[in-house]
Amino acid sequence: MTNMTPDPWNDDQQLLDDLAQAIRSVAPIARTVAERAEGALSWLTVDEELLFASLSFDSLEDELSAVRSEPGDTRTMVFTAEPLSIELEINPRGVLGQVVPPGEGEIFVEAADGSVLSAAADDLGFFVLPAVPEGPVRLRCETATGRLVTHWVRL
Numbered sequence: 001m002t003n004m005t006p007d008p009w010n011d012d013q014q015l016l017d018d019l020a021q022a023i024r025s026v027a028p029i030a031r032t033v034a035e036r037a038e039g040a041l042s043w044l045t046v047d048e049e050l051l052f053a054s055l056s057f058d059s060l061e062d063e064l065s066a067v068r069s070e071p072g073d074t075r076t077m078v079f080t081a082e083p084l085s086i087e088l089e090i091n092p093r094g095v096l097g098q099v100v101p102p103g104e105g106e107i108f109v110e111a112a113d114g115s116v117l118s119a120a121a122d123d124l125g126f127f128v129l130p131a132v133p134e135g136p137v138r139l140r141c142e143t144a145t146g147r148l149v150t151h152w153v154r155l
Helices: 012-049 062-069
Strands: 051-058 074-083 084-091 096-099 106-112 116-121 125-129 135-144 147-150
Touching: 051 084, 051 106, 062 125, 084 135, 084 147, 096 116, 106 125, 116 125
Parallel strands: 051 147
Antiparallel strands: 051 074, 074 084, 084 096, 096 125, 106 116, 106 135, 135 147
């Protein structure tokens, strides 16, 4: 005896209808997966867009200034990464800085606890941070010339 029920997979239209229904049922999930994949792929070029600046000068480590300095004196730090650098003067009242080459931009101070302070650099690249968090911080700078981030340091 043969089975007389029609096989839905032999009917092309039925097969297309079943596939369309299956795709509609996973479309919201597929959209979410695609959005997250796009977000993950955008991080592939982050190192090309972001320059890591190294500490090229710190007056605390300079032998001559260590002999001459008094507690509470101004500390000078310079972070460099081609084509940008950040020069800082740290004193008890806060941090004065300049982005080189000069230009407007945004400076962010990221603390180890996740808090972020920001300051605007003027057209000469100068900015002021009235206070910086205790503990390790890193600076992130975004200007028309480029973007950079420093290593974690204590200011």
